[in-house]
Amino acid sequence: MDTRENNSPIFPQGDKASPDYFTGMTWVKMLVAADAGLNCQIGNVVFEAGARNNWHTHPGGQILIATDGVGYYQEKGKPIRLLHKGDVVKILPGVVHWHGASPDSAFTHIAINPNAQKGIVEWLQRVTDEEYNHFK
Numbered sequence: 001m002d003t004r005e006n007n008s009p010i011f012p013q014g015d016k017a018s019p020d021y022f023t024g025m026t027w028v029k030m031l032v033a034a035d036a037g038l039n040c041q042i043g044n045v046v047f048e049a050g051a052r053n054n055w056h057t058h059p060g061g062q063i064l065i066a067t068d069g070v071g072y073y074q075e076k077g078k079p080i081r082l083l084h085k086g087d088v089v090k091i092l093p094g095v096v097h098w099h100g101a102s103p104d105s106a107f108t109h110i111a112i113n114p115n116a117q118k119g120i121v122e123w124l125q126r127v128t129d130e131e132y133n134h135f136k
């Protein structure tokens with residue numbers, strides 16, 4: 001069976017994410033803009049191995065849908081959670097967290113930001129190597 005089409009990325013890679021808010025190479029392809037029609041922004045995010053975003057919150061909450069590779073997700077005060085294709089993460093408004101790739105695998109997720117009228121994201125401090133390497 002020819003599975004080439006099944007292995008190709010669903011969405012274009014998109015634009016490089018700002019190094020101010022991301023450690024390591026990350027690309028974002030906006031899929032749905034946060035206009036007044038639905039107040040819901042949707043983007044596809046590709047992290048190279050080891051890449052992650054800063055600690056942050058979403059005033060309107062966020063839903064992540066893992067679609068490729070192996071990722072990390074962590075809420076403040078909790079252990080790092082491993083994410084695989086098909087995993088879904090529900091993040092309530094104001095919860096401090098970060099997400100990204102695991103050290104040895106790239107990772108892709110769809111990020112859904114509802115209630116966009118409340119604000120998309122509030123960035124906090126960088127995730128240090130010590131925090132990132134604390135997975136067990």
Ligand code: MN
Pocket residue numbers: 056058062091097098099
């Ligand atoms: Mn987030």
